[in-house]
Amino acid sequence: MKFTGTKNYVATEELQLAVNAAITLQRPLLIKGEPGTGKTLLAEEVAEALDMPLITWHVKSTTKAQQGLYEYDAVSRLRDSQLGTDKVHDISNYIVPGKLWEAFTSEKPAVLLIDEVDKADIEFPNDLLLELDRMEFYVYETQETIKATQRPLVIITSNNEKELPDAFLRRCFFHYIRFPDRDTMQQIVDVHFPGVQQALVQKALEVFYDLRDISGLKKKPSTSELVDWIKLLMADEMARGELLSEDASTSVPPLSGALVKNEQDAGLLERLAFMMRRQNR
The missing domain is CATH 3.40.50.300 (P-loop containing nucleotide triphosphate hydrolases)
Incomplete structure (x- = not known):
């Protein structure tokens, strides 16, 4: 057995x-x-x-x-x-x-x-x-x-x-x-969403792991929250387009409420996005 x-x-x-x-x-x-x-x-x-x-x-x-x-x-x-x-x-x-x-x-x-x-x-x-x-x-x-x-x-x-x-x-x-590395997480996503657009998965994983690396984040997003987020992105064409756009790095990730679960982390994301926009002017 x-x-x-x-x-x-x-x-x-x-x-x-x-x-x-x-x-x-x-x-x-x-x-x-x-x-x-x-x-x-x-x-x-x-x-x-x-x-x-x-x-x-x-x-x-x-x-x-x-x-x-x-x-x-x-x-x-x-x-x-x-x-x-x-x-x-x-x-x-x-x-x-x-x-x-x-x-x-x-x-x-x-x-x-x-x-x-x-x-x-x-x-x-x-x-x-x-x-x-x-x-x-x-x-x-x-x-x-x-x-x-x-x-x-x-x-x-x-x-x-x-x-x-x-x-x-x-x-x-x-x-x-241990928290899954990127390759293992790719396998997990593929299990949940076979046939999903790979460009969306790659961008979502990039944003997800960047988010986990942010210093000062009170609660890091987990595997289950990533799965929920991708499910929402697949159902919302506008949010999906926003994530895949060239301006995505200077804005808060769309539907970020699936990833961050308290006001401190939401505020931190907004401040970081604001700083990125100022740097890119």
Whole structure:
């Protein structure tokens, strides 16, 4: 069972090696990288390529590790007891399986995506150490142990918003998705827009990488934002013509709202365009 990328996802050789190493070691794959570099999409494409069901756990700041195992719905049981419902006598009726439970009991080996693990409390990763190591956990209310019938492939993403505990890192195979170079980005664009006008792509890539190199930019545009921008340019003939014109270097890129996402960066682009116009007089 090897991952070699898909027709919809350009996976570098290093990324393919990382996925296959995690499969061989049967350890979680921890993926880091800039937002918009395809970390979440990787899990979806691995699941498709290996014909495995995908189970996604999107982590929020309020997410607790216990929610990934199961939750005991005490409120519903209390309500049912007041109504005299028969099922109240079986506590298992009020155990709500979490995403790990779902992955552990899947009929086929599944891909379990724990998305943006660094959003949660710092103790969140440590609270999952034992369960991810042993692939089992204990349900105290029903006194049963849930064991993985088919070991899932666990893919964990992080945007580096906070440091992860060393004990957690030791149990993972780590890979950092480097920002794509121009050739790789060309392949990514070609995958999304086969047959696109190459003059448009070359000019868009030139502007995109120049924009990322601007000193003082608060948020650099990402791969997903470049894809959105090119999609808009393909749909808007006027904007496309403006980008390909000779005066493009002295003006703010058309539809730049797809690339810059705050007023500071928008203002910086306007000032740079103004300075370029003055120099060209």
